[in-house]
Amino acid sequence: MIGVKTKQYKLPQVTEAFTDVKVLLIALIGVATGVINGGIANFASALIRGYGFSGISATLLQLPTGAFEFVLVPVCGLIAAYCANTRCIVLGVICLVPFGGLLGIRFTDLEHRWTLVGCTWLQYIVGAPVILSWNLLTTNVAGHTKRSFSNGLWFTLYAAGNIAGANIFFARERPRYFSALTGLCICYGGIIVIAALLWILMKRENLRRDAEQERRGSAAVVYAHSKEGVQTDQRAIDDGFNDLTDKQGRYFRYAL
Structure with missing residues (x-):
């Protein structure tokens, strides 16, 4: 339903992109995931060293993080792809895992260093929220100009978030970096709230359009679920x- 690429530039679509609440909310998720990614990518080893491990051990203890991403990111993608209207739900649920890990880092004593390492490993699940939020944007924004500007806005704010995330870890707070942990918790909490809000907004709009179509007396079924996702009729494709x-x-119809 999102059409194809066109070389025609349409200024009204630019205006719509910057005034669409849905686009702005997903862009905020881009900022949040950027902050998380920038912070964890640059300071995970510093966190692990703060738990009492040497430099080389701190480096080696980051190896299992790839396994987390290798398994969980595709699993989230498969659920979102084959279970209709679960993108927002999967996004919110998967953020609860690293959010819990951050709370563990914040409130666990340094003597339980392996528990702290495990909580740090959970932070590498950030790849799933990044991809899911990008997928929400690309599947729910139609109009080539609008979609292009929406994608540009998301990536710009994501990059800005990465820069900010690398600057919220203050040396004076080592080894626990409480300010940074608080900031990351706020980011994950914000993503969870936004995911729920997006689901409500898009679900309500789908229901409104269904009701409007029924009032118009259309006999065709426009919105139907299947195991493969969402099916739509030819008019939406046109x-x-x-x-x-x-x-x-x-x-x-929006893909929730």
């Missing part, structure tokens, strides 16, 4: 190829 935005297309 709207996409005519470069209508998701707000302009009456037959467009």
Whole structure:
């Protein structure tokens, strides 16, 4: 339903992109995931050293983090792909895991250093929220110009978040970095709240469009679920190829 690439630049779609609450909320997720990624990527080894491990041991103890990403990121993607309207739910649920890990780092004594290492490993699940939020954006924004500017906004804020995340770990707070942990907790909490809000907003809009179509007396079924995801009728596809935005297309339905 999102159409194809076109070389025609449409200024109204730019305005719509920057005034669409859905786009702005997903962009905020981009900032939050950027802060988390920038902080963890630069300071995970510093955290592990603070638990009492030497430099080489701290480096080696980061090896299992790849296994977390290798397993959990594809699993989240498969659930979102094959279970209709679960993107927001998976995004919120997967953020609870590293959020709990941050609380563990914050409140666990240094004498339980292996517990602290395990909580630090959980922070590398950030790859899943990054990909899921990007997927929410690309599947729920129609209109080539609008989609291009929305993607650009997301990546710009994500990059800015990475820069900010690398600067919230203060040397004076080593080895626990309480300010940074608080900031990361706020980011994860914000993502969870935004995911729930996005689900509510898009679900309500889908229901409104379904009701409007019923009032118009349309006999075709536009919105139907299947194991493979969401099916839609030809009119929504035509709207996409005519470069209508998701707000302009009456037959467009949001993928939750």
